[in-house]
Amino acid sequence: MPVRTPRLKILRRFGVALPGLTRKDHERRPYPPGQHGQSQSRRRKVSEFRKLLEEKQKVRFNYGVSESQFRRYFANAQRMAGRTGENLLALLERRLDNVVFRLGFAPTIPAARQLVAHGHVRVNGKRVDRASYSVAPGETVSLPPGRVRERPSILEAVERGPQLRLPSYLALDPDDKFVGRVIATPARADVPFPIEESKIVEFYAR
Numbered sequence: 001m002p003v004r005t006p007r008l009k010i011l012r013r014f015g016v017a018l019p020g021l022t023r024k025d026h027e028r029r030p031y032p033p034g035q036h037g038q039s040q041s042r043r044r045k046v047s048e049f050r051k052l053l054e055e056k057q058k059v060r061f062n063y064g065v066s067e068s069q070f071r072r073y074f075a076n077a078q079r080m081a082g083r084t085g086e087n088l089l090a091l092l093e094r095r096l097d098n099v100v101f102r103l104g105f106a107p108t109i110p111a112a113r114q115l116v117a118h119g120h121v122r123v124n125g126k127r128v129d130r131a132s133y134s135v136a137p138g139e140t141v142s143l144p145p146g147r148v149r150e151r152p153s154i155l156e157a158v159e160r161g162p163q164l165r166l167p168s169y170l171a172l173d174p175d176d177k178f179v180g181r182v183i184a185t186p187a188r189a190d191v192p193f194p195i196e197e198s199k200i201v202e203f204y205a206r
Contacts, residue, residue, distance in 0.1 A: 018062040019164055019192050020101060020109040052206070055199035062193060063092045064109050069132070074204055085197025086188050093169070093186035096121065097131035099141055102170055103180035104162035105154065120148045135182050137169070142179040149178055164192045 060070050077087035092098065097113040100121055106112035113131040115121055121128060122142045123135065135141060143149055149158075158177050166172065167190035173179035 016058065016194060018058065020062040020098065021064070049206075052199045052203035055196055056203050058193070059089070059092065059195055059197075059200065062109070063095065063098060064113065065092070065095075065132075074200070083197075085201050088200065089188065089191050089195070089197055090186040091134065093167070093190060094134045094136075094182075095131060096123065096128060096133040096135055096141070099135050099170065099180070099182065102162060102164065102167055103141060103172060104157060104160070104166075105143055105178070105180075107157050107163060111153075111157075115143075115148075115154075120144070137182050137184055140179060140181045142176075145178075167192075 056070070060067070065073070073091050074084070074088055077084045077091055080087045093102075097109050097116050100106055100112035100115060101109045105121075106115055116131045116133075117129055119127050119129045120143060122140075122144050123133065124140055125142075143154065148154060167186065169182060169184040169186045169190060171181050171183050173181070
């Protein structure tokens with residue numbers, strides 16, 4: 001699901017960095033976009049519904065999923081044992097495009113999604129071209145030997161390493177920096193941006 005709104009505007013709207021969406025920073029203009037952004041940041045009274053909606057949208061934009069996809073993830077999270085909000089975040093973290101990003105094979109989730117869609121990613125040695133593929137503990141994610149590893153953008157990303165601290169559920173192969181493995185189920189602490197998932201649950205309960 002391509003993000004059609006300029007990414008920096010999205011960051012300024014929410015006032016928080018979304019590392020999966022972009023490497024850009026909103027701090028230079030830390031107020032909402034638009035002609036009256038600076039005055040709105042001081043005067044606008046935000047409704048309770050708006051607060052709930054924006055929490056949901058932060059997560060949706062970071063992981064780059066459509067509204068219908070997000071609803072399906074939420075429904076699946078409800079059917080799982082445990083807290084619905086935490087289940088939802090774990091399901092999104094397990095998306096293949098996110099795992100490729102978190103391993104440091106791409107600088108953002110949109111860039112990782114492109115790698116997956118073009119058939120450049122392997123799961124347990126087999127090509128998987130669905131960004132929504134849910135990677136399970138024990139599975140290996142890699143970029144195959146050959147031209148894809150020689151691309152300047154990929155070499156730069158891999159040499160730089162993961163954009164964020166490597167989460168607890170992933171491990172990089174010490175002998176091959178183009179190979180990683182899922183070693184556990186994502187934990188709540190692995191989500192790399194501030195979010196109140198209880199507000200998302202409340203949004204759908206309205």
